[in-house]
Amino acid sequence: MSLNHIMLTISGINSSKCIQCQKCILECPSHLFTISGDESYKEKQFIIFSDQYSLCIKCGHCLAICPVDAIKYESTSELTDFPPNWKNTKPDYDSIHTFLRSKRSIRHFTSEPLTMDEISAVLDSMRYSPSASNARSWKFMVLTDPQLIKELSTKVVKSIKFTQKILKNWIVRKLFLFGNTRKMVNEPGFFVSINRVLEDAKNGKDPIFFDAPCVIIIYSPKYGNLAGCDSGIITTYGMLAAEALGIASCWIGIAQEVMMRLPSIRKLIGIPRGYLPWSCFVLGKPLHQFKKLPPRDPLSVQWRVKENE
Numbered sequence: 001m002s003l004n005h006i007m008l009t010i011s012g013i014n015s016s017k018c019i020q021c022q023k024c025i026l027e028c029p030s031h032l033f034t035i036s037g038d039e040s041y042k043e044k045q046f047i048i049f050s051d052q053y054s055l056c057i058k059c060g061h062c063l064a065i066c067p068v069d070a071i072k073y074e075s076t077s078e079l080t081d082f083p084p085n086w087k088n089t090k091p092d093y094d095s096i097h098t099f100l101r102s103k104r105s106i107r108h109f110t111s112e113p114l115t116m117d118e119i120s121a122v123l124d125s126m127r128y129s130p131s132a133s134n135a136r137s138w139k140f141m142v143l144t145d146p147q148l149i150k151e152l153s154t155k156v157v158k159s160i161k162f163t164q165k166i167l168k169n170w171i172v173r174k175l176f177l178f179g180n181t182r183k184m185v186n187e188p189g190f191f192v193s194i195n196r197v198l199e200d201a202k203n204g205k206d207p208i209f210f211d212a213p214c215v216i217i218i219y220s221p222k223y224g225n226l227a228g229c230d231s232g233i234i235t236t237y238g239m240l241a242a243e244a245l246g247i248a249s250c251w252i253g254i255a256q257e258v259m260m261r262l263p264s265i266r267k268l269i270g271i272p273r274g275y276l277p278w279s280c281f282v283l284g285k286p287l288h289q290f291k292k293l294p295p296r297d298p299l300s301v302q303w304r305v306k307e308n309e
Contacts, residue, residue, distance in 0.1 A: 007076035008058045012049050017070035024062040030055040057134040101293045106248035107210045109284035125241035129234035132226040141217040153208040157201045159258045164194050212282035219275045231278030248286035256280040
């Protein structure tokens, strides 16, 4: 499944509608709108759109800012107005802050499957996530087949078991691991965590996807250092949308890491060559309801302000 095909083309301006407010000029990130005509006489000026070098990133800023719908465009979906009284019903800061604080990473789910409508609603909200230059290079793999999820979990566990076997060799740890990786492996709790995963798998549990009914994998080509950032943003959109629907979620970093490293596992689930998995998360109905909002440490922030402020 792909969300990256933006069927939007800006073709010009309807001069009979344009009131020359110039908001399109101010808001276009690619600077494709300009004033033409006699600058001495406003009535002889007009705004033009020109994209000779295909710089339009299809963000829709011009459509959203124009107060008189003067932008000419073609799209597979329609430009829509805000719902009535939207500004009056928009959640206030305290409500949003509490909502964000209440979001938990859930690892225990009921046996209730998710409907296609529920999953589609989450994906629909994810469409509106920002990305670098509006590239929207994501593609999505949605797994709801329990057998395929189980097979993927088993492959990840086998990879972890193989890694455990290699890292138990002190020569490998001493000669082939460096920096933070060596430090992590030498932590006392490292093998304890691995052993717990393997023990759960041995006892018939799913220590990777936690028996969640839906696994979503986001993959894209690598473009600079931003592919992972874009996937992180859209994943957060999805998890928050799910939370609003009463659907729990959890980012599965260990599965993402294994898929990132092993082409054979990417092939198993159909990720094509040249693409990498930048996110993997699960969705399901939560088994338990949390009663409190746990504390968090303050952020480490450096303020650089003018003197006397």
